[in-house]
Amino acid sequence: EAGVVQSPRYKIIEKKQPVAFWCNPISGHNTLYWYLQNLGQGPELLIRYENEEAVDDSQLPKDRFSAERLKGVDSTLKIQPAELGDSAVYLCASSLYSGQGVTGELFFGEGSRLTVL
C-alpha cells in the first residue's frame, strides 16, 4: 500500500516568490493534515481537513498561506509571498476518521523542505 506522498521534497526560492506543496494521502483516508516543522522542534498543525472541509485552520497564517483539498483527496498548500521565516519542513499526514469524534493514527509523508533565500 502506498503511503502519503508529498512533492516536491526540496524547494529553494527567493523571498517574495510563491511556492506550492502537494500531498496525496493514503487511499481511503478522509482526514488530511498539514504540519509545519521548524528545525529542532516538533511539528505544529497548520490545517486539518475532513474530506474537503477545513475543520481546523486556526493556526494557518491566512495572510500568506492558503490550502485546498478539492474532491476530498489530494491537497495543495500555498505560500504567497514567501518570507525568510517560512524556511521549514512542511509535513502532510492522513488518517481515517471514525465519525464518532475519534480519528485513527496519523501516517506522515516524508515532508517538503523549503528554503527561502
Next chain:
Amino acid sequence: AQSVTQPDIHITVSEGASLELRCNYSYGATPYLFWYVQSPGQGLQLLLKYFSGDTLVQGIKGFEAEFKRSQSSFNLRKPSVHWSDAAEYFCVDKTSGLGGTSYGKLTFGQGTILTVHP
C-alpha cells in the same frame, strides 16, 4: 490546552545499553498517546500508541512504553539499543472527546534526539 513535555533534548547511549526517553503530558480525561520516530530525511513513523487497557504497550523495533496516569507520564523504553535507533523521537498527545474542532488534534513534544555510540 494540551501540552507535552520531553525534558531531554539530546540523549547519548552506547550500543547495547538500555534506553528510556521521558515524556509528560498535561492532564486529560482520556489521553491518547503516541511515540513517533523521525530518522534524518525520513517521515515520522509510529512506534507505538496507547488508547486504553494495558498500561504497558509494545511497539515496533523492540520499543515499549508505560502509561502512568499518577505521574502523567508515558516513557519510552528499549532494553538494548541498536545503532540504527539513532533518530529523533517525539511523544504525542491526541485530543480526544466528542465534537469540537480540536478533537483529533495532535500535540507534539519538542523531541529528543538520540545518538548511539558504537
